[in-house]
Amino acid sequence: MKKLNIGLFGFGVVGEGIYKVLEEKPQLNATIKKIVIKDLSKPRNAPSELFSDNADDILEDDEINVVVELISESDAAHAIIVKAFDKGKHVVSANKKLIAEHHKELLELQYKNNVSFLYEASVCGSVPIIRNLEEYFDNDLLNYVSGIVNGTTNYILTKMAKENESYQDALKAAQDSGFAEADPTADVEGFDAASKLAIITLHAYGKKIDVKDVIRKGIMSLQVQDFKYAKEKGYTIKLIANSTINHQTGEINSTVLPTFVKLNKTIALVNNEYNGVLIGSSLSDEQFLYGKGAGRFPTSSAVLSDISALNYDYKYSIRKYDEKEEGVFNQSGQLKVYIGFKDKNLDVVSYFDEVEERYESPDYSHIIGKIDINTLKNKELIENPNLSLIVLD
Amino acid sequence: MKKLNIGLFGFGVVGEGIYKVLEEKPQLNATIKKIVIKDLSKPRNAPSELFSDNADDILEDDEINVVVELISESDAAHAIIVKAFDKGKHVVSANKKLIAEHHKELLELQYKNNVSFLYEASVCGSVPIIRNLEEYFDNDLLNYVSGIVNGTTNYILTKMAKENESYQDALKAAQDSGFAEADPTADVEGFDAASKLAIITLHAYGKKIDVKDVIRKGIMSLQVQDFKYAKEKGYTIKLIANSTINHQTGEINSTVLPTFVKLNKTIALVNNEYNGVLIGSSLSDEQFLYGKGAGRFPTSSAVLSDISALNYDYKYSIRKYDEKEEGVFNQSGQLKVYIGFKDKNLDVVSYFDEVEERYESPDYSHIIGKIDINTLKNKELIENPNLSLIVLD
Numbered sequence: 001m002k003k004l005n006i007g008l009f010g011f012g013v014v015g016e017g018i019y020k021v022l023e024e025k026p027q028l029n030a031t032i033k034k035i036v037i038k039d040l041s042k043p044r045n046a047p048s049e050l051f052s053d054n055a056d057d058i059l060e061d062d063e064i065n066v067v068v069e070l071i072s073e074s075d076a077a078h079a080i081i082v083k084a085f086d087k088g089k090h091v092v093s094a095n096k097k098l099i100a101e102h103h104k105e106l107l108e109l110q111y112k113n114n115v116s117f118l119y120e121a122s123v124c125g126s127v128p129i130i131r132n133l134e135e136y137f138d139n140d141l142l143n144y145v146s147g148i149v150n151g152t153t154n155y156i157l158t159k160m161a162k163e164n165e166s167y168q169d170a171l172k173a174a175q176d177s178g179f180a181e182a183d184p185t186a187d188v189e190g191f192d193a194a195s196k197l198a199i200i201t202l203h204a205y206g207k208k209i210d211v212k213d214v215i216r217k218g219i220m221s222l223q224v225q226d227f228k229y230a231k232e233k234g235y236t237i238k239l240i241a242n243s244t245i246n247h248q249t250g251e252i253n254s255t256v257l258p259t260f261v262k263l264n265k266t267i268a269l270v271n272n273e274y275n276g277v278l279i280g281s282s283l284s285d286e287q288f289l290y291g292k293g294a295g296r297f298p299t300s301s302a303v304l305s306d307i308s309a310l311n312y313d314y315k316y317s318i319r320k321y322d323e324k325e326e327g328v329f330n331q332s333g334q335l336k337v338y339i340g341f342k343d344k345n346l347d348v349v350s351y352f353d354e355v356e357e358r359y360e361s362p363d364y365s366h367i368i369g370k371i372d373i374n375t376l377k378n379k380e381l382i383e384n385p386n387l388s389l390i391v392l393d
Numbered sequence: 394m395k396k397l398n399i400g401l402f403g404f405g406v407v408g409e410g411i412y413k414v415l416e417e418k419p420q421l422n423a424t425i426k427k428i429v430i431k432d433l434s435k436p437r438n439a440p441s442e443l444f445s446d447n448a449d450d451i452l453e454d455d456e457i458n459v460v461v462e463l464i465s466e467s468d469a470a471h472a473i474i475v476k477a478f479d480k481g482k483h484v485v486s487a488n489k490k491l492i493a494e495h496h497k498e499l500l501e502l503q504y505k506n507n508v509s510f511l512y513e514a515s516v517c518g519s520v521p522i523i524r525n526l527e528e529y530f531d532n533d534l535l536n537y538v539s540g541i542v543n544g545t546t547n548y549i550l551t552k553m554a555k556e557n558e559s560y561q562d563a564l565k566a567a568q569d570s571g572f573a574e575a576d577p578t579a580d581v582e583g584f585d586a587a588s589k590l591a592i593i594t595l596h597a598y599g600k601k602i603d604v605k606d607v608i609r610k611g612i613m614s615l616q617v618q619d620f621k622y623a624k625e626k627g628y629t630i631k632l633i634a635n636s637t638i639n640h641q642t643g644e645i646n647s648t649v650l651p652t653f654v655k656l657n658k659t660i661a662l663v664n665n666e667y668n669g670v671l672i673g674s675s676l677s678d679e680q681f682l683y684g685k686g687a688g689r690f691p692t693s694s695a696v697l698s699d700i701s702a703l704n705y706d707y708k709y710s711i712r713k714y715d716e717k718e719e720g721v722f723n724q725s726g727q728l729k730v731y732i733g734f735k736d737k738n739l740d741v742v743s744y745f746d747e748v749e750e751r752y753e754s755p756d757y758s759h760i761i762g763k764i765d766i767n768t769l770k771n772k773e774l775i776e777n778p779n780l781s782l783i784v785l786d
């Protein structure tokens with residue numbers, strides 16, 4: 001490929017980091033030609049002539065052959081990417097929500113316009129999970145992808161586990177340390193993890209899943225008593241994103257759920273803001289990829305790796321996707337689940353197909369048993385802030 | 394690429410595993426056409442017409458476009474690979490010793506003949522370390538690659554650490570469990586790890602290093618007293634292969650040395666026959682890849698991933714190698730080292746530039762201090778079975 005002339009949308013910490021590295025590393029063969037931002041009046045650490053508030057200064061510039069999209073608004077990002085494809089420009093993005101929602105459309109546009117669309121930074125920051133699923137693990141040998149893909153919730157859960165803090169206190173600490181946003185909804189309710197899991201599932205099994213089909217419960221209703229129980233039993237609690245395929249039936253179960261994880265398991269060692277993903281295959285057993293999942297440097301690193309890959313015309317081939325019919329999701333099966341609750345008047349038992357263990361005390365009770373996976377789609381259960389739902393691994 | 398017609402050299406557990414998977418997975422678009430073995434009289438789990446003891450039945454067959462080389466003899470493997478390249482055949486190999494020794498020659502022949510030469514299975518079994526270094530981590534951002542790349546020694550060290558076993562007992566247990574060979578020299582003296590580190594270093598920094606330039610000491614002289622010291626100080630002992638680059642000077646230090654690792658470090662969690670590698674870069678901090686490093690399934694898995702990659706004409710581009718002059722190795726610096734010994738008449742002090750700590754007892758003594766990295770090339774020190782040399786991390 002000829003020299004990469006980059007048009008950058010967004011100049012937050014990640015954008016600025018990328019600008020600096022590209023200035024310092026001429027060997028990457030890439031220069032930022034224009035940066036489009038919303039607020040031109042803000043002081044920026046780059047020459048003012050680089051900046052514009054008009055998207056067309058990038059999109060209509062034929063010399064710019066790569067668009068790096070780092071803005072948070074999904075709709076605006078979508079319009080930018082679609083137009084960039086139409087103009088024959090490659091796109092690098094970190095926008096997991098957008099990608100998960102428009103995966104199929106964007107991949108098809110990518111093919112139609114014969115450009116590359118790379119988004120490693122959208123899942124687990126600098127952990128090269130997409131590239132590994134895409135390039136290295138052959139789909140027929142893969143059985144599951146499972147792990148911690150959201151650093152904010154993992155930071156909160158680590159604090160709750162290690163310092164016996166309440167969810168509210170741990171969230172506050174995460175916000176104070178910059179690991180949680182002022183509005184943490186997307187993270188703590190598991191939406192962010194569900195988007196990442198949808199992207200992972202496509203690259204793992206070639207199956208397009210709708211983010212809203214991912215069975216999901218966040219961490220907001222977890223109580224100190226749940227962590228007390230975990231400690232007694234040699235567990236910790238993690239928000240686990242899991243996509244498991246049944247090769248016989250083609251069924252895929254995709255879940256983002258708080259999960260008791262035995263302390264001696266690899267995934268229990270992923271603490272604070274780190275991410276870690278297990279890839280299970282028939283032949284190689286379990287592979288584990290681990291690293292920082294978000295933040296300035298990990299995200300910049302993943303974006304730069306994608307930019308660097310454009311130098312050799314790299315493109316996700318999504319070979320698996322091409323070959324396969326659409327899959328079936330979360331269709332059947334049971335999960336072993338713990339539900340903790342304070343209010344004894346709540347009818348918790350009726351969610352269970354089979355109750356295995358009941359514990360009651362004046363302050364806090366729990367029930368353990370088998371729940372049909374379809375029951376977990378029940379909003380009343382998922383969105384009830386008074387129920388802690390935790391999978392038993 | 395057209396259909397892959399494979400000629401297989403060697404039919405041990407890995408070869409047989411690959412044969413079975415290819416039989417069961419037509420979608421891999423690959424069939425084994427001929428298998429060359431040494432002993433035709435041995436019963437085999439495959440149709441007898443597939444077998445031959447004449448290498449030319451593969452090498453001279455123009456329909457065979459892929460050679461999978463799984464034999465242990467380095468010289469025979471070298472001759473096979475060179476002839477296969479000459480005949481325009483792609484080669485997949487797991488032969489780390491051969492590759493490390495002839496890396497440059499084989500890569501050049503690969504280019505000259507415009508074929509692919511893939512060898513993911515040669516380093517850490519199914520852990521996709523080469524593919525990740527090659528494809529994902531841009532060389533200028535990489536600072537170090539460090540980890541456990543030999544499952545046999547890690548199994549032995551885990552037993553010594555957890556069960557207070559002597560080296561001899563732990564080696565015996567490893568041999569009984571099939572994790573160590575009858576002649577364990579290549580593993581326990583660190584030669585195997587040094588070969589893998591040479592391959593890693595090439596793909597990490599684009600620098601060709603000679604295996605014999607890797608500073609190396611194995612695990613044979615480690616004593617229960619060393620593990621006792623480790624336990625007291627919150628360490629475990631691991632055989633760490635490390636390649637660190639100094640971007641200012643271009644110097645690379647490549648070492649395979651027993652190392653005290655703090656128990657709370659990621660690498661301390663790699664136990665038994667597992668392998669784990671940390672990849673450190675300026676931007677993404679630390680990435681960690683973990684999985685089974687050897688054995689039938691992990692090795693088959695890596696070989697199959699390489700075969701699968703041939704379907705889309707994958708080739709290590711060794712971009713980094715092309716761009717860079719040769720590096721300088723192990724040139725300067727000091728390491729903080731512990732040396733344990735029984736015989737007080739040994740002159741251990743003189744190895745040190747600076748002694749920081751001395752412990753003497755009737756049974757066992759140790760000295761901790763700074764040693765010049767060039768002193769570690771001293772055979773008297775490296776090959777002395779009465780000295781435990783352990784790096785302090």
